[in-house]
Amino acid sequence: MTLPNAAPAALPAATAARSRRGRRPVNAAAPSHRGDARLAWVLITPSVIGFLVFAVYPTLRGIYFSFTDYHLLSAPTWIGFDNFVELIHDGTFWASLAVTVYFVVIAVALTLVIAIVTAAVLHRVTRSTVVRGLIILPFLISGVVAATVWSWMLDAQLGIVNSVIHAFGGQGIQFLTARQWAIPSIALIHVWKNMGYTSIILFAGLQTIPPSIYEAGRIDGASETSMFFRLTLPLLRPILALVVVLNVIGAFQVFDIVSVATRPPGGPANATNVLQMYIYKKGFGQFDFGYASTMSLALFAMLIIITFVQMRLLRASESDNA
Amino acid sequence: MRKLRIIAGLVVAGLAAAGLAACSASGDAGGKVTVNWWTWDDRQAAAYKLCIPGFEKQNPDITVKISQYNVDDYFTKLTAGFVAGTAPDAFQNSVPLLGAYAGQKQIMPLDDLIKKTHYDLGQFSVGVDSWKYLDGKQYGIPLDWAGAAIYFNEDMITAAGYTDDDIQNMTWNPDDGGTFDKIVAHLTIDKNGVRGDEPGFDKNNVKTYGIGTLAAADFNGQTSWNPFVSTLGWRLGGDKKAWPTELPYGDPRLIKTLDYIKGLGDRGLMPKYGQFTVSAAEQMGAGSVAMAQDGTWTATSITKVPGIKVGIARTVKGPEGRSMISNSNANNIFVGTKHVDETWKWVSYMGSLACQTTAGKTATFLPSIAQALQSTVDAQKAEGIDLSTFVQALNDKELYPAPPTVNGQELTDTIQPEFEAFFNGEKDDSIFPQMQKQTQQILAKK
Known part of the structure; x- marks a missing residue:
């Protein structure tokens, strides 16, 4: 009974393997590339080792730890799903998740709006590399430095922002020390730091749109605004999808600004x-x-799901250009 | 794939070996044994360096190396050292971490060494019991003690018609606030020059507050509410002096005290929680506050603020006299040390009258040995700073040691946001019984 069943089952696999080989680029087996595999392995080995040691291994170990009671200084003890049960009943975890989502919504929405407008203005008004360089500057500053400087500027007592508010006769604002202001203030620092990078990616995306499309639009009598909404945005969709996914993941991982700018x-x-x-x-x-x-595993799972949903909703792999 | 795994394994092993070799904890330099000691306080690092010549003279075969790391990184670095086996031979530690380190067997009990060398723990006036773990063994040798004091601007006191004695002898109770309340109100001045106890006082536009904020969110309120509520007989550990099973935040005496303190902010006599972001010394220097209750460790810096003369007073006298919680840092020895005897020699030397007197003269800490503390006070008196109130506090037994607890960091992380929410008005005093229940759960965790 075993043999007749096993034989047909083996066949499709062999066929599939052959067909995968068949899809290989023709020039890979060309005489000039023979022996390249070894060199290729040598070249990518440092990256592969780095990836295995600093990404794959810690991830797998982290997954293992999530099923253990592990206090670092003594060996981990396997406790099954106890940590996950605790997670479900942990009010602080859910409150933290709500705070994070609140931050992500403000940070991503503001970053996108400001970055799109900036990119569009850069694209339509100036091609100056100096301006482009200036716009990306905050992104090059370390998060800790940005958070420190902003925490001084937003300080309730001594900050320059409050000095300006006082000078105009306003009441001081406890930007980082009052509940209603803390997350919006942190989000603003995040937007300030990341907006430039997002703008430049979008700007690069805009440059892939052929100018002839805008010429056609202009001949048809479309205004700049309507061209922005009817031509630019739809054609930019694959890049926008990438930018949204990157920003959402980046915002979910916010830590340095909070750690430096808030006390405690x-x-x-x-x-x-x-x-x-x-x-x-x-x-x-x-x-x-x-x-x-x-909790890290839960965050990891959430980010995978969110990214997957975003990619599907934004149909990231296709643009309206087709 | 197998080859790759082998390569990866070799690389990891190589990196680990290189790392270990690079940060080896202690070594033998030219036949001498080096003992590494860590502290988080740069001023104490400098003070204890003064003890090294005396020690090395007595022990020519031992070299001592003192390292200081900022408190924000100190305990993370220490933990990494435990894991890698590169922690210092001995180090300064804080009571809330005794449970974690002794419980996970990273520090050694010192009883055998104490017995073997006839080391006298009885010389310490405070701090010994805080360093006994649940197994009843002694894990730390006290280095110092710290409590609270009231610092006041002499000129503002005089201008308000008070004498130093009035401030030294302030009374307090949670009902009408005693003379403390009257003095704070009178010292408070609004932008129009109206005092806090006069008609027409504008509590929303205050120029100088009577006292710096007493609304603090740390779970023992060491320099804020604790010296008040302790005068009512309340204790952080309840009936237990060590390893409490709950912290009695639901006690009506505490709730009444905290309501009183929050009320001072609402009345405009004290800055509200989070209103000022600079230290008490800077607030006094800027004239924003007339008095400030702060840690004993700030005495030497706050009294040197330029442009003002600062006096030091004892904490308030309440219905059951004066009382405050005190925290004693101590020396612990890492279980992984390769030089137990040499390390113990250094640790016991630091805990001797000779070293405590030498290092203590700088007044960067208050020695736990009464005689050494007196030397500190005498040395500072010569510099024009009067620390005699600290000796009185120690001699009059006004200090009660902070009880060691298990899961100290989790307590902090859980309780702190609740206190913040109370003091900034998000929640009312009904949260305190619930907080007490939370502490039961945290303290019951293994």
Whole structure:
């Protein structure tokens, strides 16, 4: 019984293997490329080792830790799904998730709006590389430096922003120390830092749109605004999808700004206790690495789902150009 | 794939070996043993360096190396050292971390060494019991003690018609606030020059507050609300002096005290929580506050603020006298040290009258040995700073040691946001019984 069944099953696999080989680029087997495989392996080995040691191994180990009670200084103990049960009942985790989502929505929406407008203006008004360089400048500054400088400027007592507000007769604002202001202020710092990079990517995307399309639009009597909404945005969709995905992931991972600009980090009263901050406190503050790993895994799963949904909704691989 | 795994394995092993070799904890330099000691306080690092010549003279075969790392990185670095086996031989530690380090067997019990060398723990006036773990063994040798004091601007006190004695002897109770309340109100001045106890006082436009904020979110309120509520007989550990099973935040005495303190902010007599972002010394220097209750460790810096003369007073006298929580840092020895005896020699030397007197003269810390503390006070008196109130506090037994607890960091992370929410008005005092229940859960965790 075994043999007749096994033989047909083996066939499609062999066929598939042959067909995969058949799809190989023709020149890969060309005489001039023979022996390249070894060189290729040598060249990519450092990256592969780095990837295995610093990405794959920590990820797998993190997944393992999420099923253990692990306090760093003693060996991990397998506890099955206990950490996941704790996660479901942990009010602080859900509050942190809500804070993070609030931050992501403000940060991503503002970044996108400002970056699209900036890119469009750059594209239509100036080709100056100096201006482009200036716009990307904040992105080149370390997050810690940006957060430190902004926390000084937004300081409730001594900050220059409040001095200006006072000079105009306004009441001072506790930007980083009042609950209602803390997340919007952190989001603003994040937007300031990341907007330039996003603008430049969008600007590069805009340059792929043939000028003839705008000429045609102009001949048809379309205004700049209507061309922006009817031509630019639809044609930019693949790049926009990339930018949205990158920004959402980046915003979900916010940590440095919160850690530096809020006192105590995550305060006031957990108003800025974003998920990464909570994970950090659990892991590196309380040494509860098992539970911290579980939360990291949950964040990882959420980001995969969100990215997948975004890619589907934005039909990222196709543009309206086709 | 297998080859790749082998290569990756070799690379990791190589990196680890190189890392270990690079940060080896202690070594033998030319026949001498080096003992590494860490602290987070740069001023104490400098102070204890003064003890090294005396120690090395007594122990010519031992060299001591002191390293200081900022408190923000200190404990993370220490933990990394435990994992890698490269932690210092001995190090300064804080009470809330005793549970974690002793519980996970990273620091060694010192009882055998104490017995073997006839080391006298009885010389310490405070701090010894805070360093006994659940197993009853002694894990730390006290280095210092820290409490709270009231610092006041002499000129503002005089201008308001008070004497130093009035400030030294302020009374307090949670009902009418005692003389403390009257003095704070009178010292507060609004932008129009109206005092806090006069008609027409504008609480929303205050130029000088009577006292710096007492609304702090740390779970023991060491330099803020604790010296007030402790005068009512309340203790952080309840009936237990060590390893409490709950922290009695739901106690009506605490709730009444915290309501009183929050009320000072609402009345415009004290800055509200988060209103000022600079230190008490800077607030006094800027004339924003007339008095400030702060840690004993700020005494030498706050009294040197240029342009003002700052006096030091004891904490308030309440219905049950004066009382405040005190925290004693201590020396711990890493279980992974290769030189137990040499390390113990250094640790026990640091905990001797000779070293405590030498290092203590700088007043960067207050020695736990009463005689050494007196030397500190005498040395500072010569510099024009009067720290005699600290000796009084120690001699009058006004200090009660902070109880060691398990899961100290989780307590902080859980309780702090609740206090913040109370002081900034997001939540009312009904949260405190719930906080007490939270502490039961955290302290019950293994």
